[in-house]
Amino acid sequence: MNTPHSNQNPNPAPFRPENEDEIDLKVLLFNYLKFWPLILGCMLIGVLAAFFITRYTTPIYQVEATVVVADDKPALGTDLFESSGLLQGKNNIDNEIGILKSYTLAVEAINELTLNVSYFKEGFLRTTQIYGNVPVYVSVDWNHPQLVGGMLKLTAIGDNKFELDIAEEEFQVFNPADPFYKTQLTQNSLNKGVYTFGEPIQGENFKFTVNNTSALTGEEIFFTLRDVPSLALSFKNQINITPINKQASILTLTLETPIRRLGEDYINKLMDVYLERELKEKNRSSESTIRFIEQQLSGITDSLTFFENRLQTYRSENRIFNLSEEGSLVFERLQELEKEKSQSEISLKYYNTLLTYLKNDQLDGLIAPSLTGVTDPLLNALVANLSELQAERVRLTANFSDQTPVVREVRSKIQNTKKALQENVSSAIQNTNNLLVDLKRRVAIIEKEINALPETERKLLGIQRQFAINENIYIYLLQKRAEAEITKASNMPKNSVLDFAKAGSVPVAPKRTLNLLIGLILGMVLPIGFITIKDFLNTKIEDPKDLENQIKVPLIGMIGRNNAEDPKPVLNNPRSSVTEAFRNLRADMSYLSPKKQLTLLFTSTISGEGKTFISINMASVYSLMGKKTLLIGLDLRKPKIAQDFNTVNDKGMSTCLSTDMPWQQVVKPSGYDNLDIILSGPIPPNPAELLLQDKFAVIMKEIKEHYDVVILDCPPVGLVSETKELFAYSDVNFFVFRQGYSQKANLQILNNLVEKGGVSKMYGILNDVHIDRGYGYGYGYGYGYGGSYGYHDEVQLPWWKRALKRSKLS
Template sequence: MPTNPANDIIDLRVIIRKLFSKWWWFLITCTIAGAVGVAYLKVTPKSYMVQATILMGEGGKPGFGQKEDFLKGMSLVRGSSQLEDDIAIMTSRSNIMKTLRRLDFGVAYYETHDFMTEERYDYPPFRVRLDSVAVQVAGVKIHVKVDRAAKTYSVSAEGQNVQLFNVQKQELMGDFLPEYKVEETIAIGQPFSAQNLSFRIEFPEDRVYETGSDYYFKIVSLDQQFMNYISRLNVEEPENDGHMVALSLTGTSTNKESVFINKLMETFIEGELYKQQQKGIKTIDFIDTQIDTVAGTLKEAENEIAQQRLTSGMPGSVGNVSDALFQERSRLEDQISIVRRKRSYCSGVVDKLRSSDDCNFPPPSGFEDPVLNNLILDITRLSADLSALRLQSGGKSNPTAVAMERRRRNLLSTLEQTAQNILTEADITLTDLSGRLGRINYSLGRMPEDSKQLGIKERKFKLSETLYNYLMEKRAEAGIAIASDEVDKVIIDEANVVGGGSVGPQKKLVLGGALFIGLLIPVLIILVRDFFNDSIADLEELKRVSSLPVLGLIPSSKRKRVLPDEPKSMLAEAFRTVRINLQYLNANVPRQVLGFTSSSSGEGKTFCAVNLASVMALSGKRVLLIDADMRRPNVQKTMDLNDGPGLSTFLIGETDLGSIIQKSDIAGLDVIGAGPIPPNPSELAEDPRMAELFATVRERYDHIIVDASPIGLVSEFVVLLGHLDLSLYVVRERHTPRRALRQINEMVANGKVGRVDLLLNDVKAERAQGYGYYTK
């Protein structure tokens, strides 16, 4: 007979039934979880979300290098990753630490009332003024209890592995205190000083300190403040190439969170303005250096003109005859000067690129080249942003920094190539201009020497004067640009509470989560217990594990047998149902000799054999009960019969059949005990006298009930199979393992045993009651 194909299929109905059978577990866990959820809501302060928005700009707002068309061609080009860079700089450690240094967050005040602890930023119970030169303990709850009547206050603090904090340097020290405890009482108005704790407390006169409340404060280092805010700060980047960035914080003190976000944005904008103005300051410094040089040249040219006029006796300028030549030569000299400055600047750029990693190039002065100007400005800005990002990451590898460094090197390569091209072009231009200037000088050489010398000095003076005026103009423009400079970052909305109320704790979520946990715990316990429990739990599981027929359910009972004077008991009715099933539903199956077996001892096979025999005898049948379990006999004890000769003595030939049959207290029921326990029960079971015994008793009795050995432990039952018409395999609920059923299934399928029916024993009364049908 094959095993049940539903063995490996999970039956949800069975699982649901098991869960419902433990309904009171769910009631208890849900009640406890609900109570915990309500208590959590009672003691947890409400939290709120504050949010601010800042416009990062689109790169088109005027900044240094663009005002008044200063240094034509200079512009700030916002790269595709500029917005991410700005956000990274704003939320960097350096910017947050700079913000916290501007805020008075070094001491946090708390009040505990009715098991709820809240931070009191807006209305602290007192003000603590730390001794800035003393080393303080950080992160420890310092409790303060005020006694107005005695005009004293008590300070107590306790902690383990407490870190020390240098207030003056605003730094955590490397020292830790394994144990820290302070408890002192002093007069109000007096400063407090103890081990690593020194401060002065100001108590408001109108403040009432409730007896049931606990007031305490913590000294919070900058590092602790940073970790607190960086873990809660949320940045929402814009979508669709926008530039509006939202900053939000969730906390219990809305004003404190708002102050932090607003100050964070202000600090970021100030830092960006400072970096931008530094570029203009460097430009002015460069122009001042050039002005000093040109001013000296101008003064020298002026002196030379005066001396030449004095020597030659020419109070005025050269004659009109040579004006045209001098003007042309002056123009060519101007052009040559510009080309040489351009060549000198580009040569310096190339040398600097090839010999140094310094990327600070002053903007070109004295000539205009938009391409060169834009490259230098882009490199300067990118280098500043890269330095800020590296400072933020602490020198660690950063994908954004790697990308920015790659872009910077590409720009440097482009700058070097551009400067080299300008050098080549300048050499060609200088050759041409020098030839033209030589021809002019040849013509002027034919003029009187004094006139020629005076004209040369006048041209030199005019050239220096023009350059000096140009540099002074550009310096003024740079100063105006710096004075009126601003960044393209604007605070749109300062921090304020959003959401229309508190965002936590969420009542529905907490209670729903508590209810879910209350339901989940018993489910897990039941499923895990069922997963690791290999025993047959009930009839439905028995049907899933085996497709062998089930004759009936035997309810749990403290009695060992059916009593003759209680024929209507539940136990008697259960065995009566089994007898009827055997009689009518197995009409075509021989059933005179019934053998009871099980997987192991303790399953109730003797109990079932004795009671089925009793019920059959009470119905008027002649019944013989044979205890064939010669290893652990138990029938005589259950039937309250005397020990003596039995099956073992008959099989070894010491007694005859008539002397081993005993009468029971039920009419029609005879018993053959197992007799003394033999040393070789397996060999005795194969003795020919066993066949003789069954042949004789078949003619004398209507039914023979055999209490055999467990089939899963010994081999005697297999030997007895040849004498049995039908085997009844007893399964004890919550005791018999599933593997035992798989074993008997396999034996039936392989033809090792004949017809086998099942009896489910030790069933709870409510499930066994009313079962009276034969199930397949």
């Protein structure tokens, strides 16, 4: 067997571009521009979708109101305890926000507005809620289990009848005995039917009455029932309350709702309930005082009436109407002492009552000391502060748990204030008892003087004394009750409404400009993202620059797509761009192998990449130079040359290698000057063994002696093994890739041939180039003339027309 000649690697510098790690923005841009109809269409669809969504989405309006949270004026003596931490600041914005957002206030507002029934009318593309002037009024008995959540459809039939049907079956059962936990509806007993306006519609899980207010015949109204707890939670979560700034004590209440009037009514009613609740808490002390005084008056009235009748009877029976001068002086002194004693006894009774309240933790019933005649400023300040703390605790516990820091802080302050108040009351009780002992002693001294008076006058003085005592107490209590009622009537909420609720004239949602912009951006991003993912997941070779960077050999040329059916464009269409590309490749051969006799080998990874097409046309381009050229088909398994030259594959290289037929007898004319062909011949059972015979080496040597150029069309090296042995017979080897067809993973086969297989003089060719990656050099990088120098008939189109053409091809 002949020893194959050795080849040396040429300097690949003229054919190997420098590695570029940076992203080529132009390439990236052209990669997307070839899909510009898709991107433009998606952007248009996105804008149209955003327009229709904006057009037919229910507009949302913002309702806004403001509340002023005022500071309480400090009670007398408050300054004594500010440093001790017993008293709290009154302007607690966070607490007021929590109260306004409380579930309790929401329930009270909803109950007063009767928002349990929502009415709707069906439009062309959306169902709109109506509020205020509704055609029918549904009266619901919430003491009976009710179907909530679903939607009912009412159709008026005349003035007295209507048809009721179920529009949405998402019902739950609301049970007033357990209002916070609804149950799923197992069987709906509310069936479609005709009912009469004004008559109750009742079942196991529903009871309501429909009244006609202005419904016309055939008019359709939808309505749904919602229980108060669910509505309250919904409004509680929807309303937003914030201070206008960190230093201000003005709160802004905002609510976003599709019905402006409903939002205004709810916020206004919420503010009314908020102020009424505050006023009730301020009046609680006055009401407790009035109840205490009325309890005392009920006993004094009877005693006063008894002694008044007894005095009149005694005067009539004894014919004595006035005391003597001495008796009058004694009576005046005694009356002053008795009056002071009565007031002290009332104060003592108040102290005992207050102490009982403190011990029993009945802080809601505290009575203001000033209303009962107690003028101690310290006691007044402590009671007032304790009442405020208790009211604050009640309001906070309605919204927060007992473990919340603010609630724990208030409870701590209540305990400290209550302890100080208990000590003060105990001291006051002891002082009052000492005063009463002294007053009783002084009264006893005067009573001794009374005993010196005549019996008749002495008895009159005794009766008149009892009457005067009860009269003074009665007048005193009446005075204090009037004062308490005046205080109650003059109480005003410390906070006030600055601006009542007002809805904006422009909806806050949907935002037309923003939605159109989002639609435009999504319409652009989605197809670009799709293209990017598609390219990322693409396993085919498309970018020539990527191919150059990944293979270990130079990319010597690129052959454009042959749009004609003729597999021999070099011979039949010499002015085409594909023919020009083969001429360029032929010109490069003078640098790759300056030898006069030239043997070229073409292979690929798999079948279908165009190695036979390139072999035929490379042989043709040499034959046109007048070079005596032979094209040899060595793909013994899947021959194609015979088909392309319209001849019969009856004999060929397999015939020579398997018989004694000389190679000269299997040479066939191609029909063109200077071009002969040796077909692969009939498919043998052992093609690999045939090509490895010494006879094949002899044949190749003889062929090279007779022909100037020999073209070897070899089997795909990635599929068969014999191709690796054929590299020894060639001067230059070409590995063919096909754009959009060859797999990127197959590049490693070529790299292994060069690095591990020791194959030299190997070059890459990219066939069927039709995907323009935006480099602007015809079919890639300028290895060919492209279409700008007039060497062939194809005209270079403007870039936008090329982009349109590429998008159609894609």
